[in-house]
Amino acid sequence: xxxxxxxxxxxxxxxxTWALAGPGxxxxxxxxxxxxxxxxxxxxxxxxRRGAYSVSGDLDxxxxxxxxxxxxxxxxxxxxxxxxxxxxxxxxxxxDVVVENFRLGVMDRIGLGYxxxxxxxxxxxxxxxxxxxxxxxxxELAGYANVFNAMSGMGSITGYQDGPPTELRDSIDMRVGxxxxxxxxxxxxxxxxxxxxxxxxxxxxxxxxRHLGDAVMDYAMNQRVTxxxxxxxxxxxxxxCYPCKENDTWLSLAVGTDDEWxxxxxxxxxxxLAADPRFADGxxxxxxxxxxxxIIGAWTCQRDARQAMQELQEAGVAAIxxxxxxxxxxxxxxxxxxxxQDVEHPKLGTTHVQVPPWRLSATPASVRRHxxxxxxDNDYVLCQVLGMGAGEVERLAGQQVFE
Amino acid sequence: xxxxxxEGVKVIEWGEYVSAPFCARxxxxxxxxVLKVEHPxxxxxxxxxxxxxxxxxxxxxxxxxxxxxxKRGITLNPSKATGRAILLRLLExxxxxxxxxxxxxxxxxxxxxxxxxxxxPRLIVASLTPYGRTGPYRDYKxxxxxxxxxxxxxxxxxxxxxxxxxVPAAQVSFMAGLGAALATVMALVAREAxxxxxxxxxxxxxVVGVLLTGYHLPTYIYKGIPGYRAxxxxxxxxxxxxxxxxxxxxxxxxxPQMEQYQRFLALLGNPEWTNNPRYRDRRAMTEQYPDxxxxxxxxxxxxxxxxxxxxxxxxxRIPCVPVxxxxxxxxxxxxASRSYFQELGHPDAGRLTYPGPPYRFSATPWGLRLxxxxxxxxxxxxxxxLLGYIPDDLPRLRAAGVI
Numbered sequence: 001x002x003x004x005x006x007x008x009x010x011x012x013x014x015x016x017t018w019a020l021a022g023p024g025x026x027x028x029x030x031x032x033x034x035x036x037x038x039x040x041x042x043x044x045x046x047x048x049r050r051g052a053y054s055v056s057g058d059l060d061x062x063x064x065x066x067x068x069x070x071x072x073x074x075x076x077x078x079x080x081x082x083x084x085x086x087x088x089x090x091x092x093x094x095x096d097v098v099v100e101n102f103r104l105g106v107m108d109r110i111g112l113g114y115x116x117x118x119x120x121x122x123x124x125x126x127x128x129x130x131x132x133x134x135x136x137x138x139x140e141l142a143g144y145a146n147v148f149n150a151m152s153g154m155g156s157i158t159g160y161q162d163g164p165p166t167e168l169r170d171s172i173d174m175r176v177g178x179x180x181x182x183x184x185x186x187x188x189x190x191x192x193x194x195x196x197x198x199x200x201x202x203x204x205x206x207x208x209x210r211h212l213g214d215a216v217m218d219y220a221m222n223q224r225v226t227x228x229x230x231x232x233x234x235x236x237x238x239x240x241c242y243p244c245k246e247n248d249t250w251l252s253l254a255v256g257t258d259d260e261w262x263x264x265x266x267x268x269x270x271x272x273l274a275a276d277p278r279f280a281d282g283x284x285x286x287x288x289x290x291x292x293x294x295i296i297g298a299w300t301c302q303r304d305a306r307q308a309m310q311e312l313q314e315a316g317v318a319a320i321x322x323x324x325x326x327x328x329x330x331x332x333x334x335x336x337x338x339x340x341q342d343v344e345h346p347k348l349g350t351t352h353v354q355v356p357p358w359r360l361s362a363t364p365a366s367v368r369r370h371x372x373x374x375x376x377d378n379d380y381v382l383c384q385v386l387g388m389g390a391g392e393v394e395r396l397a398g399q400q401v402f403e
Numbered sequence: 404x405x406x407x408x409x410e411g412v413k414v415i416e417w418g419e420y421v422s423a424p425f426c427a428r429x430x431x432x433x434x435x436x437v438l439k440v441e442h443p444x445x446x447x448x449x450x451x452x453x454x455x456x457x458x459x460x461x462x463x464x465x466x467x468x469x470x471x472x473x474k475r476g477i478t479l480n481p482s483k484a485t486g487r488a489i490l491l492r493l494l495e496x497x498x499x500x501x502x503x504x505x506x507x508x509x510x511x512x513x514x515x516x517x518x519x520x521x522x523x524p525r526l527i528v529a530s531l532t533p534y535g536r537t538g539p540y541r542d543y544k545x546x547x548x549x550x551x552x553x554x555x556x557x558x559x560x561x562x563x564x565x566x567x568x569x570v571p572a573a574q575v576s577f578m579a580g581l582g583a584a585l586a587t588v589m590a591l592v593a594r595e596a597x598x599x600x601x602x603x604x605x606x607x608x609x610v611v612g613v614l615l616t617g618y619h620l621p622t623y624i625y626k627g628i629p630g631y632r633a634x635x636x637x638x639x640x641x642x643x644x645x646x647x648x649x650x651x652x653x654x655x656x657x658x659p660q661m662e663q664y665q666r667f668l669a670l671l672g673n674p675e676w677t678n679n680p681r682y683r684d685r686r687a688m689t690e691q692y693p694d695x696x697x698x699x700x701x702x703x704x705x706x707x708x709x710x711x712x713x714x715x716x717x718x719x720r721i722p723c724v725p726v727x728x729x730x731x732x733x734x735x736x737x738x739a740s741r742s743y744f745q746e747l748g749h750p751d752a753g754r755l756t757y758p759g760p761p762y763r764f765s766a767t768p769w770g771l772r773l774x775x776x777x778x779x780x781x782x783x784x785x786x787x788x789l790l791g792y793i794p795d796d797l798p799r800l801r802a803a804g805v806i
Contacts, residue, residue, distance in 0.1 A: 138717075142663075144659065156731075209761075220755045320608075323558060325629050337609070357612065
């Protein structure tokens with residue numbers, strides 16, 4: 001049922017991931033053509049199916065789950081039954097990749113750790129992602145996006161200059177998922193060229209810490225602890241988010257060069273500022289940024305955010321509204337780039353989902369199907385992939401292997 | 404040393420600041436051979452800092468050093484005809500070109516993808532631009548701040564009464580670089596099968612836009628909420644799920660499982676209020692009266708230090724961790740036990756601590772092998788040894804502004 005297309009056509013992934021970071025990885029693999037079989041148990045279905053995420057309370061009505069699990073096939077299996085574990089081994093034997101983001105040790109306890117699975121499939125690529133990795137004193141701690149963001153160091157520098165750290169997660173999970181996808185692809189490329197599979201130990205907190213370039217360097221060089229800077233930049237000024245006419249609409253604006261500064265002054269109708277020695281260069285503007293912020297804010301608050309954007313961009317100033325989800329959904333640029341795609345879902349009807357933000361010209365990503373219903377593809381996986389007969393499936397069902 | 408995953412992959416990086424250099428650095432860390440082609444005036448990140456003792460020095464900028472380790476570097480100005488000719492010769496033996504030059508600029512130089520594809524059908528071109536190579540904003544200017552705004556991430560970061568907040572330290576540019584690296588490996592995998600390269604078009608703003616799919620978009624489409632800033636907390640789901648103050652800083656707590664919450668209440672000594680039905684509805688506590696709920700638990704946190712809270716919560720298996728400052732992250736015992744931070748010497752900047760690998764592969768190493776190149780460090784090696792110029796040519800090329 002999953003016709004082969006895309007650069008990963010023919011690659012099969014057994015997916016034990018749940019929540020968002022792990023599913024983000026297998027989502028990207030699936031969009032690139034891999035056949036992803038998502039394994040869930042009836043006892044612990046993916047958390048994104050449940051609670052506030054479901055629009056009608058049942059397990060098959062979560063748009064969030066749908067967005068994070070497009071194209072995947074749903075296999076419902078009881079992993080407490082030895083027959084369930086056996087089915088996974090058979091599946092791994094005919095697959096290429098296993099990805100999981102349980103707490104450390106869970107796969108081993110089920111009897112599906114890497115040492116077991118590599119016996120079943122010697123060229124397997126297996127990635128385990130947990131909050132803090134598979135070694136070290138915190139290896140067994142549970143973690144969620146805001147938790148590993150806090151530990152990573154990124155949390156401490158995110159917030160207003162005069163306020164506490166803000167809670168950040170929206171992008172944290174998917175940053176981790178993107179990082180994990182890169183790792184899996186690098187391992188697949190290596191396997192493609194050498195025939196050697198391997199195990200990837202992935203720590204979510206480290207994936208976030210990896211992006212702390214200059215903050216770590218400042219500590220290494222000057223023992224200085226990077227503070228929260230709000231919207232201010234260490235070099236650029238003006239650099240901020242300015243209120244526009246409508247309630248809760250904002251224009252983000254950054255000036256990086258003298259040319260951009262002169263262009264901004266012209267649009268503001270203030271050529272005097274461009275000539276003012278107090279704002280003559282970047283360092284001078286940086287020192288006077290509070291004053292510049294109030295001048296710019298006084299101009300933006302009279303204007304519609306998009307009109308201000310157009311006026312400033314035509315003059316060569318990097319200005320763009322701070323888009324809300326509504327703005328993103330309606331944005332003509334994203335529409336023109338074909339970012340949104342409609343997908344029919346058996347329970348949710350037409351859903352609007354997003355394609356990946358990187359475009360491959362020759363082998364584009366594709367959304368072929370809605371996210372799986374819980375156990376929605378048992379028949380396909382058991383009969384087509386594993387070649388079981390109806391009798392065997394029925395016998396196993398009688399032993400509660402699919403409960 | 405074992406073979407590295409991307410060993411033998413030749414990358415030319417023609418970009419500056421964060422996104423393109425981080426893409427190439429991510430590939431280099433896995434073994435790719437990266438040659439950085441730098442404008443003779445030097446990468447903008449050389450002027451960014453931080454600098455030891457805050458004294459600007461183009462070979463000692465922390466951001467530049469962190470982003471450009473593991474690369475060789477030459478100076479080259481492809482706007483000059485000779486510079487362009489040299490770049491084209493370098494591309495003859497390259498697998499990947501990573502560039503951030505903007506569609507109109509490369510079109511003007513005849514270095515657009517269609518022309519490159521004709522000459523080098525196996526070449527993969529990863530193009531990073533603020534808004535992508537197509538769509539109405541394709542020529543708009545953007546900085547990291549703009550990508551935050553246009554990607555929708557800042558609208559959801561901060562407190563409701565205040566302006567949207569950027570996520571700091573050029574995070575969106577780091578994410579764009581990582582996304583481009585992922586797509587580049589994808590194109591390498593595809594090339595093994597097809598023998599042909601392709602264009603990877605990465606819109607930096609969109610890289611974060613896609614990351615919000617999980618939360619913001621369904622919330623808008625199904626609940627009509629265009630996005631929100633919830634400050635120190637997450638606005639959906641089960642209480643507690645927030646950043647809270649404590650005696651000497653901040654901690655982050657998230658207890659999605661009932662057992663975790665019960666253990667947390669036991670740690671607090673099961674206070675009287677836990678019997679009040681108003682404080683038994685964890686979803687209402689998050690979504691309807693979070694201030695009130697926080698008022699109940701903050702006093703306990705304020706009595707304890709981050710370290711005490713973390714120790715108690717580890718012991719009682721409650722997902723609650725300190726919001727670590729950069730200093731605490733650099734000295735974190737868990738990261739130390741995983742040898743996460745690594746030291747590397749540099750001829751001008753000396754020995755410094757750099758962030759390490761965000762993934763550990765069992766068969767192929769990640770390596771910090773070379774310090775960032777000094778400006779034009781490998782000019783002679785590349786131009787003379789590889790392209791056949793003689794050393795006497797170099798002063799002439801330098802005087803002509805080519806290198």
